[in-house]
Amino acid sequence: MIMFLENIPKAIGMVYAVVALLILAYLFNKDKFNRKIGYVFLVISTMIGFLIFAPMFPYQFQLLVLRDTEKLGAPIPIVLVGFLLFIVLTFVFGRIFCGYICPIGAIQELGYIIPVKKFKIKNKKATMVFRGVFTAGLIVAGLFFSVGLLNFTGVNYFFNLNISSIFFYVFPALLIVGTFVYRPFCRFLCPYGVFLSLASTKGLFKLRRNDKCIDCKKCEKACPTNEAGRDDLKQECYMCNRCRDACPVNAIDHSRKG
Numbered sequence: 001m002i003m004f005l006e007n008i009p010k011a012i013g014m015v016y017a018v019v020a021l022l023i024l025a026y027l028f029n030k031d032k033f034n035r036k037i038g039y040v041f042l043v044i045s046t047m048i049g050f051l052i053f054a055p056m057f058p059y060q061f062q063l064l065v066l067r068d069t070e071k072l073g074a075p076i077p078i079v080l081v082g083f084l085l086f087i088v089l090t091f092v093f094g095r096i097f098c099g100y101i102c103p104i105g106a107i108q109e110l111g112y113i114i115p116v117k118k119f120k121i122k123n124k125k126a127t128m129v130f131r132g133v134f135t136a137g138l139i140v141a142g143l144f145f146s147v148g149l150l151n152f153t154g155v156n157y158f159f160n161l162n163i164s165s166i167f168f169y170v171f172p173a174l175l176i177v178g179t180f181v182y183r184p185f186c187r188f189l190c191p192y193g194v195f196l197s198l199a200s201t202k203g204l205f206k207l208r209r210n211d212k213c214i215d216c217k218k219c220e221k222a223c224p225t226n227e228a229g230r231d232d233l234k235q236e237c238y239m240c241n242r243c244r245d246a247c248p249v250n251a252i253d254h255s256r257k258g
């Protein structure tokens with residue numbers, strides 16, 4: 001009973017995630033989204049992360065690997081359904097979960113607003129390979145040595161305000177890096193991001209150019225992850241909307257192919 005009550009906030013986090021994702025998908029699709037609306041969701045998601053540590057799928061992925069059912073707070077099949085649900089929603093609508101709902105992504109996105117010099121990583125494959133290798137290491141370390149590699153990033157200590165742990169201070173350091181380089185945690189370390197990236201590659205609805213495009217390439221210059229090219233697969237598109245804001249002729253829609 002106590003465990004059930006303890007887990008109610010996490011369930012609220014899940015409900016928030018689904019509702020927020022559907023609202024944002026609707027706004028993107030109807031061309032009613034703007035960055036101000038995005039900031040509102042980013043702030044709410046960050047606060048929810050601090051208050052109830054949910055929806056934290058990257059960390060839950062690690063708990064799953066560690067088979068830590070107590071901290072997972074739900075039977076493994078239910079957690080797997082949650083995992084799968086957001087992978088499917090990402091396949092349909094793009095990485096809106098990463099863009100605005102995951103507290104880890106949200107706080108990095110807010111940090112990137114700080115006006116300092118930005119450094120763009122040109123080789124997006126390198127970041128994805130690094131993330132894949134890290135995720136493989138996380139799985140091996142969890143399955144065979146019962147070690148949670150993600151703990152070394154401090155993400156759980158940070159959102160739980162556990163300042164007594166030395167690892168608490170690692171995540172703020174990542175956030176500082178994230179003011180210069182777009183979303184270092186998501187692009188180099190997130191194990192759940194590996195799956196969402198794959199889902200988004202073959203996704204149904206994506207930010208696609210329409211016939212109005214005049215090939216000025218302003219969207220490509222504005223994109224922090226090099227995903228705004230006409231033929232880019234959008235696997236590392238975090239739906240930040242910078243490309244649409246930069247486009248002078250409103251030539252980018254959230255649409256299906258053709």
Ligand code: SF4
Pocket residue numbers: 057058097098099102103104105106185186187190191192193196
């Ligand atoms: S890539 Fe991972 S950490 Fe980043 S927003 Fe997505 S789920 Fe969250």
Ligand code: SF4
Pocket residue numbers: 207222223224225226227228236237238239240241242243244
């Ligand atoms: S600027 Fe890049 S990451 Fe942002 S929405 Fe456009 S394609 Fe996606």
